[in-house]
Amino acid sequence: MREQFTAELKVAMKAGEKRRVDTIRLITAAVKDREIAARGEGKELNDGDILALLQKMVKSRQESMEIYDANGRPELAQLEREEIAIIQEFLPKQMSEDEVKAAISAAIAETGAATIKDMGKVVGALKAKYTGQMDFSKASAAVKGMLGG
Numbered sequence: 001m002r003e004q005f006t007a008e009l010k011v012a013m014k015a016g017e018k019r020r021v022d023t024i025r026l027i028t029a030a031v032k033d034r035e036i037a038a039r040g041e042g043k044e045l046n047d048g049d050i051l052a053l054l055q056k057m058v059k060s061r062q063e064s065m066e067i068y069d070a071n072g073r074p075e076l077a078q079l080e081r082e083e084i085a086i087i088q089e090f091l092p093k094q095m096s097e098d099e100v101k102a103a104i105s106a107a108i109a110e111t112g113a114a115t116i117k118d119m120g121k122v123v124g125a126l127k128a129k130y131t132g133q134m135d136f137s138k139a140s141a142a143v144k145g146m147l148g149g
Contacts, residue, residue: 001050002031004090019079023086030057051091051132058087095134103130104143116147 005028012020031045034053038045061080068077095103107125111118122143127136 001047001090005031019082020086023083027054027057027087027090048131054087054091055132058084058091092132095130100134100139100142103134104139104146108146113147116144119143119147122147
């Protein structure tokens, strides 16, 4: 993924797309920060970690966008929307609600989960397979509902 960021940055620079250049630079800076933190813990950063980081960046911008909209700052909200669109280009296609339900059902069957106490196993299995493809806060609520919580 790092090579993809570098290649996209070069294309954006040649095209003179300032917003895109700035956003890709934000992504690469965040990835480098996460790599440094991971090295301090003796871990290696993988693509799944980068996808999780990108999702976190999108969620942060969505929250900011809502705050800007609520406080009558449409120009700042628009900047956040543009950054979200650029970051999402690097994320895999998001799963539909039906696909998420099917994945949760499969994960419950796969882990043999029966009660709400097994929720951690199910969410862990989902994260292992579907990082970057679903919103895990919503998925967790759905898992809880399916397990009778």
